Amino acid sequence: MQQLRLTRTRRVALIGLAGALAVSLSACAQSKRDEGAGGGTGGTMIFGAAGNPKMFDPAFNDEGETFRITRQIYDTLIQNKPGTADLEPSLAEKWESSNDGKTWTFTLKSGVKFSDGTPMDATAVCFNFDRWYNMKGAAAQSQMIYYGDVFEGFAKNEGDATGDPVYKSCEAKDPTTAVLNLNKAKGAFPAAFTLPSFAISSPAALKQYNADTVTQSGDSFTYSDYANKHPVGTGPFKFESWDQAKGEITLVRNDTSPSPAKLDKLIFKVIPDENARKQALKAGDINGYDYPSPADYGLLRNDGEQVLIRPSFNVLYLGINQANNPKLKDVKVRQALAYGINREQFVKSKLAEGSEVATEFVPKVISGYTDDVTKYPYDPEKAKQLLQQAGATDLTLKFYYPTEVSRPYMPNPADTFTAISEDLKKIGIKIEAHAEPWNGGYKDDVQKAGKQDLHLLGWTGDYNDAGNFVGTFFGREKKEFGFSNPQLFSALSAADASPAGDAHAKAYQEVNKQIMDYLPAVPIAYPTPAIVVGPKVKGLVASPLTDERFNTVTVS
């Protein structure tokens, strides 16, 4: 009994102690948080990112979550005007090309320094161009997706790099004049100079941290300390840390930047699950996040959050594979598909606000878009007639669509498939549905093997050039669409080689007309993705290219 009483006393004491500890701990937590809130001048922004960055050397990157961060650390020569896909000066105050499009002269801002204190001048710009061109090793070159695409080759092609390089040389005429010489004109310029992969790094830091050393061992790559720990640019923020355990990337204000930030600190917190990002915003753990589900826009707004709609810079299309089903070679059948889909209804009921019916394969903000194309408004009767004329009234089509994925141009593939296939059934087409996981062979089957008759896919643009859309889709013979149209291929290649400006835009307008007559696929919609920030965040401008820069942001 005595023992029992002691035990009880001890138990009560322990509970008391635990309670006291909990109270004092929460008091500590409270006091520390209060200190933090009143601290800095510009505040801290915590942004919920959907995925891990790969690393921070822009040259080896090609995906959005990494670019979101490198865009804050680095500047490019030219940038997109906030909220648009129009070009505006960045490190280059002015740029001009020679008449033949083979020489580009950049007049650089003077007195700009990298965050390590070294000068950002013409020598530094040329150092970067030379670095990309002279990059050695299959591992390094296979990771330079955008350089490979735009500049078409390296000094010595290794691994997957082939072709004749567009780049010839770069001359630093004086500290503020860099001249880029090309072997041939390229339609992607000047817009492609805005690509985050072509951001300008500090030559001193590149050398100090062996940035060019990319090695491959077994089935993986190893990058340098530059890429992982010491990225240096002229952007509004400086890299501070990448905490893998917490999934946090911390940037601090770069006071020497030509476009300095208002915030003291910018933290990217990786939260892969969309629902978890929403919860984190609601709980006040983060100040904003990307890729909110269109179904949540209303709820988020009711909670006082700001849902910022991005102007569309993508296109969703219904792919048609002529090689897999000979009946699809008849343009009348393809036209019947276009007339048979109620795209207005689909866009209204299934896509986010601001989305529009696509009339061609480039979104409206791209130069080269034209309203003067053949349009295919919803007309099921006409569709049936066309099928009859083509002798294709008993058509059965294998329709592939992806699962386990949500893309900016296709928030819900299953919904999209259902809506379109129901419309096609109404005009008498039988549909064989083939659902496949996105990372489980979908793209292999439709793009590599061409197993489908119809499929759903789309594209988000990289920079403001029509060639980045239509050239990618229809520039050559592809298993995805299974047609050969030499006339169209050469028109696209001529448009790509036309020098920048009005002639370039006109060339693409003509190509777009041609494409919509030939109708190799059916453009469905220009969806508008959104980005969401809390009520205390001011100054964030949603960009069609997901090119949001946080230097204008404040958190009150």
Next chain:
Amino acid sequence: MLRFLVRRLLQAIPTLFILSILVFAWLRSLPGGPAAALLGDKATPEKIANLNHVLGLDQPIFIQYFGFLGRAITGNFGNSLVSTQPVMGEIATFLPATIELGMSAMIIAVVLGIPAGYLSARFRGGPVDNVIIVLSLIGVAVPVFFLGYMMQDILAAPLGLPSQGRQAAGLDATAITNFAILDGIMTSEWDAVWDAIKHLILPAFALATIPLAVITRITRASVLDVLNEDFIRTANSKGLTQQVVRTRHVLRNGLLPVVTTIGLQTGALLGGAVLTERVFNFRGLGFLLAEGIERRDYPRLQALLLFGAVVYVLVNMLVDISYGIIDPRVRVR
């Protein structure tokens, strides 16, 4: 005991070898592959083929396997394709979170499960028994991710508990061991300790539900068995107090199958942790694994799955050893 341990260790080698082959073959049989996942939206079939070539993924599978084995024996499991960091470093970084979560869940399961099972057996057929049986059935039946989302949506806000993550964003807690609670105690950062505990509560309870239910059921069944044994009748007839009979005889003998269950459930926790960590964005090995599967990150998956196998083998050995401690007859055999 030493011979027993050595024998078990030697048995583990062929087990791990066969597992490594299975893991390797399974990963490569998945459609998609890392190149497509790495290159993302802009990947063309040509680019994918080329990257596969650069990564050596177009070579015959046995050549790939022996290359992997050769590197793995020297401890080189390569770099993650997603994060580009060495996977062994990633495991070291993320393991503490999983241990923290798994241990918390197991403590909850054991501390609540054994008394619940015991009570259930003692009041067999009564309302307490029925309530416990129904609750444990629900515990086994409800999927972890569903429970996790329910907890996030319903409990997090009213209880003032964070619904995701392991630490508040921007909290500058010092990381020494990567065990958030331990680090906080070591550096006297009490706000970090409290923050870590708060972040642990919901995921630990979500992860604990299945082992809790299983332990409850096993304890109940085992205690019922023991209660019917002759030696309990003997103990009672000797005039021992109920307290002594229950703790020394019933519980001690009833715990043997429970210990086995705890061991097996600890292994199974790793599986549950994948979903729990994903739902709660709790950055441990399960989180790493889920991300690795989505992105077909071969190096990471190979290392993680083999690591899981090693843990499983070790846990089973510990279970065998604890058998010997609880029941001397096992040792004799």
